[in-house]
Amino acid sequence: xxxxxxxxxxxxxxxxxxxxxxxxxxxxxxxxxxxxxxxxxxxxxxxxxxxxxxxxxxxxxxxxxxxxxxxxxxxxxxxxxxxxxxxxxxxxxxxxxxxxxxxxxxxxxxxxxxxxxxxxxxxxxxxxxxxxxxxxxxxxxxxxxxxxxxxxxxxxxxxxxxxxxxxxxxxxxxxxxxxxxxxxxxxxxxxxxxxxxxxxxxxxxxxxxxxxxxxxxxxxxxxxxxxxxxxxxxxxxxxxxxxxxxxxxxxxxxxxxxxxxxxxxxxxxxxxxxxxxxxxxxxxxx
Numbered sequence: 302x303x304x305x306x307x308x309x310x311x312x313x314x315x316x317x318x319x320x321x322x323x324x325x326x327x328x329x330x331x332x333x334x335x336x337x338x339x340x341x342x343x344x345x346x347x348x349x350x351x352x353x354x355x356x357x358x359x360x361x362x363x364x365x366x367x368x369x370x371x372x373x374x375x376x377x378x379x380x381x382x383x384x385x386x387x388x389x390x391x392x393x394x395x396x397x398x399x400x401x402x403x404x405x406x407x408x409x410x411x412x413x414x415x416x417x418x419x420x421x422x423x424x425x426x427x428x429x430x431x432x433x434x435x436x437x438x439x440x441x442x443x444x445x446x447x448x449x450x451x452x453x454x455x456x457x458x459x460x461x462x463x464x465x466x467x468x469x470x471x472x473x474x475x476x477x478x479x480x481x482x483x484x485x486x487x488x489x490x491x492x493x494x495x496x497x498x499x500x501x502x503x504x505x506x507x508x509x510x511x512x513x514x515x516x517x518x519x520x521x522x523x524x525x526x527x528x529x530x531x532x533x534x535x536x537x538x539x540x541x542x543x544x545x546x547x548x549x550x551x552x553x554x555x556x557x558x559x560x561x562x563x564x565x566x567x568x569x570x571x572x573x574x575x576x577x578x579x580x581x582x583x584x585x586x587x
Contacts, residue, residue, distance in 0.1 A: 329381045493531050
């Protein structure tokens with residue numbers, strides 16, 4: 302996730318929390334939610350006024366057109382709001398609303414549908430292995446060897462922009478994708494469930510995609526999803542494509558996470574669901 306998209310996400314979380322507080326006086330914040338609100342209030346001035354107005358309209362619409370009708374917030378004697386950090390391993394929740402009647406977990410996306418932005422170098426951990434397991438140790442050595450081999454082709458370049466895209470793809474992206482794919486396929490019986498839980502999440506939640514271009518809210522409930530028992534990974538240039546036997550297909554696009562090459566390339570996957578059996582509710586707003 303870029304710093305700009307991270308900023309937009311933080312502000313969106315702040316605005317949704319604020320509109321609930323403003324319209325429901327009985328709302329309580331957890332300590333970390335209160336700290337997050339205080340932290341993110343200063344970020345509002347970092348956005349241009351047009352985008353800030355669009356995100357504010359989206360937050361109002363989410364409350365009035367979905368949260369209130371769906372969960373009767375005004376009828377709850379008390380509601381607690383928590384804002385969760387991004388570091389939660391398998392819990393992708395950004396905002397958690399809790400009353401005596403229910404718990405509602407919200408995962409928020411602004412103008413994108415990504416599931417994760419994970420590092421390829423810790424693929425075994427995403428598959429359920431511990432950092433000190435032999436599988437992780439061996440993978441780390443192979444990953445280091447792969448990235449260091451790429452360094453032989455960069456000459457005096459300090460920035461990725463100084464290199465031909467074809468060179469980056471041939472000597473970095475595709476070899477790393479092959480390494481990740483080979484690990485997943487050779488450990489498919491374990492990776493299938495653990496990797497799916499890591500990428501999709503293993504806590505029931507609602508994914509809210511706020512599209513400020515189309516002015517729509519797309520809502521999907523990620524609940525009671527059948528876990529896969531097998532996965533097949535294939536590589537296409539800088540993509541690792543995962544086909545799970547529960548009807549899900551997921552694409553992981555490898556890209557640089559820093560413009561600078563440094564001693565070792567910084568890489569991330571942009572991970573999206575190409576196919577999932579979940580239904581979506583699309584709510585337009587003005």
